[in-house]
Amino acid sequence: MVLNIDNQSGFLNDYHFQTLCLLYYPGEKFPPGESDAVNRASFKVLAEENDGVKSFTAEVTLAVGNRRESGFCRCDRRDFSFDADDAFAAQAAVGKAFLQAGKRLFSFAPPWGYLTGLRPVKRARYYLERGFDDEAVLRLFTEDHEVAEDKARLSIEIAKTETEMLKHDSPKDCGLYVAIPFCPTRCEYCSFVSYSNQKLFKTLPDYLVRLDEDLRRTAAVIKELGFNLKSVYIGGGTPSILNDEQTAKLFNRITESFDLSKLKEFSYESGRPDTTTKEKLEIAKSFGVDRVSINPQSTNDTILERVGRKHTAKQFFEVAEIAKKVGFFSLNADLIAGLPGDSYDGFMKSLEDVIGLGFDNITVHTLSIKNAAPIRFDEADIYDAAGDVARSCVSAAGKRLREAGLSPYYLYRQKNTIGNAENTGFAISGKEGYYNVIMMEETSTVFACGASAITKLVSPDGTVIDRIAFPKYPFEYLAAEQGIGEERIRRFYKD
Ligand code: SF4
Known part of the structure; x- marks a missing residue:
């Protein structure tokens, strides 16, 4: 894609413009220099100052082949329904001009307006915590950000649920x-x-030895800094890839090394049904795991095969029954709307299957296509420009899950998502995933161990966040020095 940016606003960076473009041109890349690409976008942003107030003018032109449309917006911070700053006004001028052009060219409006952030609920909580009432936040989302009303209401509802969930956190x-x-x-x-x-896979035994060492060191750091461990989440990949002995050893390390006396939640993302067994679930239970995720993504064998899951719906049904018998406080299942080859009816059948099995916590994802994934956006049966099917699935799932007694409790967005839809976790009251909320809303520090994991440090007043990424690939992780990020963690809390 050709992207021309003439940004004289004093705010916004190239990444912001690129992320906006993905709302209408999903999966695009932005190579520098001229190209004869079919998709083109150009942004021109100017700033001028009168009587101490900066105003921003944005002109946007979007094109596909020889079809092109333009949008224009001029605004300053006084145009908004809350105490906006100049950066907000610059972002709004660009976003609104972009949507004008996009709606004309593509004939649909992205449901989240020009919001590019992954955490819209965090934004809703921010305003609610500062005394805005529901109507004011609704206006802010729908008028200022051009978010669809149903998404704005969903954000506000989840923000309130999360505030209640987090009210006793320190x-x-x-x-x-x-x-x-x-x-x-x-x-x-x-x-x-x-x-x-x-x-x-041959690196797995060494990986577990290294992980064991990191867990011991992390437990010591948590103790030294006086943190209370409230949640443990074993995630993947596929944690149930470990055999029984490896699984028991991992749980043993966690229960031996960490003070779990204040733990609210112990989650085991067992993951794929083809590696989940009664024995592994019993081991997890014996070490105190109270929340297990088993993820079918779909209960249609043709779709599962199409996306390379290499397990059947029958395997999922069997494992779900086993998990119920082993008996955990909460059982979670993930589904994905918009999988290639899936239909509205197919997705709703998967949803009914999962509800019928009695899962008390169900996350509805929307297919997001990353550049590193084998599936490409240009595969004909995957992407329809407006993402109508995926969006219908997501909204019907919300309605059906509410009828089944599950309410939304966390939500996040990803780039390059079919139809610009979101991912939402639903749960029976009391069965919400606490870790999901603190992680997504960035309200608590999360220490991480293992390749590709990210430790997220949150300052005591919640205003500063620092991320320490572990080496991405297991072989890099094995080669890394001991004590990844430890000094940075100490500095963050002691300075
Ligand atoms: S989506 Fe599939 S390959 Fe990717 S982490 Fe999950 S189970 Fe593994």
């Missing part, structure tokens, strides 16, 4: 994330760095 609370980046096979839509071939 700055000394933290979570722990443990990464097992190995999978039995690679799903076609996955961009996650996960090892899924036999040669690389």
Whole structure:
């Protein structure tokens, strides 16, 4: 894609313009220099100052082949329904001009308006916590950001649920994330760095030795800094790829090394049904796991095969029944709307299956296509420009899950998502995933261990966030020095 930016606003960076473009041109890349690409966008942003107030003028032209449309917007911070600053006004001028052009050219409006952030609920919570009432936040979302009303209302509802969930948290609370980046096979839509071939599986024993050491060191750091561990999340990849002995050893390390006396939630993302067994679930339960995720993504075998899941719906049904018998406080399942080849009816059938099995926590994702994933956006049956099917699935799922007694409790967005739709977690009251909320809303520090994991440090007043990324690939992780990020963590809390 050709992207021309003439940005004289004093705000916004190239990444912001690129992310906006993805709302109408998903999957695009932005190589520098001239090209004869079919898709083109140009942005011109000017700033002028009168009587101490800066105003911003944005002109945007979007094109596909020889079809092109333009948009124009001029605004300053006084045009908004709250105490906006200049950066907000610059962003709004560009966003509104962009949407004008996009709606004309593509004949649809992105449901989240020109919001490019992944955490719209965080924004809603921010305003609610500062005394805005529901109507004011609704106006802010729909008028200022041009978010669709149903998405704005959803954000406000979830913000309130989360505020209630987090009301007793203290700055000394933290979570722990443990990464097992190995999978039995690679799903076609996955961009996650996960090892899924036999040669690389050979590194797994060494990986677990290294992880064991990191867990011990992290436990010592948590103790030294006086944190209360409130949640543990073992995620993947596919944590159930470990055999029984490895699984028990991992849980043993966690329960032996960390003070779990204040723990609210212990989650095991068992993950794929093809590696989940009764024995592994019983081991998890014996070490105190109270929340298990088993993720079918679809219960249609043709779709599962199409996306390379290499397990059947029958395997999922069997494992779900086993998990129910083993007996956990909460059982979660993930589904994906917009999978290639899936239809509205197919997705709703998967949803009914999962509801029928009695899962009390169900996350509805929308397919997001990352550059590193084997599936490409240009595969004909995947992407319809407005994402109508995926968006219908997401909104019907919300309605059906509410009828089944589950309410939305966390939400996030990703780039390059079909139809610009979102991912939303639903739960029976009391079965919400606490870790999901602190992670997504960035309200507590989360210490991470393992390849590709990210430790997220949150300052005691919640205003500063620092991220420490572990080496992405297991072989890099194995080669890294001990004590990744430890000094930075100490500095962050002691300075
Ligand atoms: S199971 Fe999950 S992490 Fe593993 S390849 Fe599939 S989508 Fe990626």
